[in-house]
Structures are given as structure tokens and as C-alpha cells.
Amino acid sequence: MPLDRRSLIAGTTAAALAGLSGRPARAQGVTLKIGVLNDQSGVYRDISGPTSVACVRQAVQDLGGKGFNVEILTADHQNKPDVGSNIARQWIDRDGVDVIVDVPNSAVALAVNGVVREKNKVYLNSTAATADLTGPQCSPNTVHWTYDTWMLAKSTGGAMVKAGGDTWFFITADYAFGHALERDTTAFIKAQNGRVLGAVRHPLGTTDFSSFLVQAQSSRAKVIGLANAGTDTVNAVKQAAEFGLTRRGTKIAVLLMFINDVHGLGLQAAQGLVCTETFYWDLNDRTRAFTTKVKPHLAGNMPAMSHAGCYAAVLHYLKAAADMGADKAKANGAEAVARMKAMPTDDDCFGRGSIRADGRKIHPSYLFEVKSPEESKAPWDYYKLLQTTPAEEAFRPVADGACPLVRS
């Protein structure tokens, strides 16, 4: 099976890299196995894929030599929930994997969530968006690190309504993620007395959005909310510009966009769009230092918030494992996650923060505006900061999430 061979090669390279870092691993120590499960060959490759693997390797390198060995495995879930949960099962049952990291695509992420909980391992999700991971489906084995639909809705959606965009039309990807994002944004619009005039649900991987854009336009909504991601978003934004929507005053709310999508659109098409991320490479000295460190291993890609989340989550897990003893962390996933929640977090990508009882990692969220081609001074110099939401306000309050773990 190609999966085994690939995992084996990846694992061996990782071990070799850990060795190269100059700290000899103790042969007699426990080996923690980290499986990076993501999209290696489809639409979400650039926001997860090999770049996530490189960031996980960086975390292992930064925190090696604590009396245990670390091995990294990788696999491609092809954006299919059944493939994803099968790999997770195989990894845990047969290969003795302790931690599963990354897992973009909300549908796959929720499937893997169940498997990891059943097997009492650790699940560090960085790239999936659904806020249900720390809501009704929260688990004592799961940490949701980087962002979620509620936080995107609050930051981007809230800012749009505040700026006068009180009537909305949604163009939504027809699966778990799109529905969650539309639902959460709608709640914010209604809370601020805005109205949703209509919505269309399009299949994942739609090439032509012109029909939907024309429908949105004839609804006379002031804001068109794009509750989709990746190539779908890029196509929709490109075609919205083509149909002159933005030129005639309609605002486009891109509810989820990564810096790699901006790169794919080009500044000419993306300028002026507003989006929310929790990490930007050029945010401060620490994020720049992190980027300089990983950049040589990324084959031309740039770390997005999803990649930074993989790095920071694994780094924090390794700290917790070192603190409680790697053998204990290996034996009981829920206990390892409990230790992660008890310790404050601190890393170059997100600064200081903490993990809540429901598994939600909290840190500030940043509202960015995409620069115009004239404003951009260097490659990947794409964002200017509009607004920062502090960590305590950025994410859904614990009490509102309906997470069974925190029910009193």
C-alpha cells in the first residue's frame, strides 16, 4: 500500500532530521508518534499539505531532546471522511500513533474526532473550521487550535455590519463547513439588526459562480457573504470583479481566506478584500523569526495561520509531554490534553495564550485588508491590520457552545 511506504519514508526522514538537530535522541526513551493527516493532493494542499508537515518537523526540532523520541508520519485523506477515519484507525491500532495533527475539511475533521476520542489519543486540529469541534461535538481528547467559524463570523461579519452592510446574501459551500459558517455569521447579522435576504448552496468544486453572483445581485443585498474556501472562493472573487459587483458598491465578505488564496488571486483582483486570520507572517518580530526559520523547507509556499497552528499545537503538546512524562502522555490521551489545558501556551506564532476546558485554544484574531499592488513592497507583503479582537472576545463564550464537557 502506498500509504505505508509514504508514512515510513516520512517517518524516517523526520527521525533523521531530529537527529541532525544536534541533540542525540536517547535510544532507551519512549517514542511519541505524531501523524499529520491532511490534504496532500487536492484543493486544500497549499493551506495544509507538505507545509504543515514541515511546520510540525520544526516544532519537533525546536523541542527535541527532552528524554523521548518523536516520529512523524504523514498521509493524504483526499478530503473524504471515510478515508480520513480509516487512516486514523490504522495509525492508532497498527502503527501506535499517539497524536493526530492538522486535518483540514470540517467533514473529515469531525469523523476523525470520533475515532481519536474512542481510542483515547490526542487530536490537535488546526485547519478545520467548524466550531462544532468545541461545541456539541467537543471531546476531552481534542484541542482546536487556530480558528473556527464563530470567530470568523464575529470578526469579518461583525465588522461588515458595523460598517453599514446590514443586508446580506450568502453563497455557501454545500457541506458541514459552509453550513456552519453561514449559520454563525447569520447569528451575528441578526444580533445587530441586519437581515439576510437569501442564500444559495453550491456543490464543492464549482467552477462557475456567475449564476449565483447574478442571483445575489438581483437580491439587492449590500453584502455578498462567501461561506466557502480555497478554489471556490478564488473563483467567486475573480468572477465578482468580472461582473462589476464591487465597482457598483456591493461589498464582498470573504468569510474564510488564507494568505495563499490571496497569492492565487493576485493583488489586482484581491485588493480591498477584508479577511480574518490569527497569524500573519509579518505581524511582529516573533512571527517573522518563525517564518525565516521554516521558509527554507516550504518549497516556495508561505506559512498560513493553519500551518502556524500545526507548529504551535505540536510544540505545546511536546511541552506538556515533557512535563508529565512521555510514557504517561502516551498511555492516556485525555490526560495529556488535560495537561495541555492546565499549562499556559507560548510560541512565536500566536504569543501567549491558553486552552479552555472545551478544547478551544484562544488567542487574538486580526481583521486584515488586502493591500493594493502599489502598497505591497515585497513578495507576500499582502495585509494591513485593521482591527485586533482580544483573545477573550475572539471566540465563542464557553457557555454558549453546548459542549457537554463544561455543562454544570
Place this chain on the structure above:
Amino acid sequence: MDDIFGIPAPLLFGQLLLGLINGAFYAMLSLGLAVIFGLLNIVNMAHGAQFMMGAFAAWMLLAWGGIGYWWALILAPIIVGITGVIMEKLFISKLYKLDHLYGLLLTFGLALIIEGVFRNEFGSSGLPYRIPPELSGAWDLGFMFMPVYRGWVVIAALILCLATWLMIEKTRLGAYLRAATENAALVQAFGVNVPRMITLTYGFGVALAAVGGVLAAPIYSVNPQMGSNLIIVVFAVVVIGGMGSILGSVLTGFALGIVEGLTKVFWPEASATVIFVIMAIVLLARPAGLFGRA
């Protein structure tokens, strides 16, 4: 304002027009497939990858060579067509005596390899390509806002389809080609270099896919999987129209674009499936397709 089936009339007209524009892409791609299948008997699964190569060739010409859209419209198909000729010489020519299935598997494998190479080289989130300044802007048609570029796509597609049809049905070269399909040995006996003609035909079909790619670059995301999103639909179009029927595939392309456009209004969630439902019905009622010869 008049309503038709509960949809305001202007919106419906707009959707019909947009459907026609998308149909232009289907028509252009299915035309290439029909030419290749009709004359070579090869089910070219690499067509989507070659469409993608056309878009990437346009991007490379601009980013690396500073060559703009209009030249790319001529150069990209030539470049991609040459890769098609090489592919035919190296691989496909070995399969003419075998069952269709072998050609399908070979070209499908090649498509996966080509897409994998591009994904490795350029990532999956795509590359920017702008609408040429001459074609940016839009006309206000009253019932909708019509980008100039989309109008250009329809016109270009119609010209290409018509020219290809005329060339194959009305010229001497086309007559040779059709004769070679019927009886290659006899045509060769008359002194026509049949293998070379077949190779060039494949190159031409591939070039048609590449033109589609260049036309698509400014409006769709230029990324390695852009062809695979489209190719399955295009195959359905060819099957509905009748394998190998050139006129059939063009007409079906436009018609299905319209059907898909209307589905996007009445039931958006089903817009990816409607064409396959039609395909199933057509296969049950007329297995040779609407325009095919049984």
C-alpha cells in the same frame, strides 16, 4: 415585472445567457474530444489536463516571457499541441489496435501524472491571470450586467466550432481524415501518410483544449485541478451528444450549459448532478447519444 415559474423574467434571461456562456466552454472541450474520438477512436481522458496546460502556458508566457493574452491565444495551443504530438508518438500510437479501454486507461494515467507534476511545481491554490484590458469592462443589458470578456468567449467558441466543423466536413483534408477512419489501409495505398495525419489530428484536438484553457485563465482560477473539475462534465456532454459526432457535441455543449444554468436558479445544490441525470436518461432511451449513429 413578469414572473416565470416564480422567478423574475430578467433574472431568468440572465441565467439563460450565462448558461450559454458556460455552454461555450463545454462545446469547445467536447469538440476536441469528439474530433479525437471520431478520427482516432481514443477516449482522451487527458483532455482536462491539456485544458489546464493551456491555461498554465498562458500564465508562463506572461510571467516568464512578458507575452500577453493575444499572443498566448496563438502560442499556448501550439506549445500544448506539440506536447500532444509527442504524447501520441510515444504512447498512444501503440494502442490503436487494442480495445478502447486501453486508450482510456493510458490517457487517464497520463492526466494524473501531468496534474501531479503541476501541483508539485505550482501548488494547489492557483495563479493570478488578468483579463486583457481590451476586454475588461461590461455592457449593461438592462436585465443584467454582461462582462465584455464573456461575450468574447462565446464568439471565439462559436468561430472555433464552426471552423473545425467546416474543415472536417467540407475540405479535402477533412475528407482524407474521414476516409482514413473508415479504411486506413486503402487511404494509405493512395499515397496519403495516414500515421502522420492521425498524429497531427491528435495534436489539433489537444490544441483545441489548450485554446479553451487560455480563454478560461482570466475568469477561472488557474490551478492544476481546474481541468479535472470540468472534464467529467464534458465527457457526459460527449456521451449525450453521441461519441464522435462533432456537430452533436457542439450543440449538446451549448444546450447543457443552459440546462445547468437554469438548475442553478431552481435548485442550486443539484447543479453538479443535473447533467449526469440527463446522461443516464439519454443512455437508456438512445444508447448512441442524441446525434450518434447506432
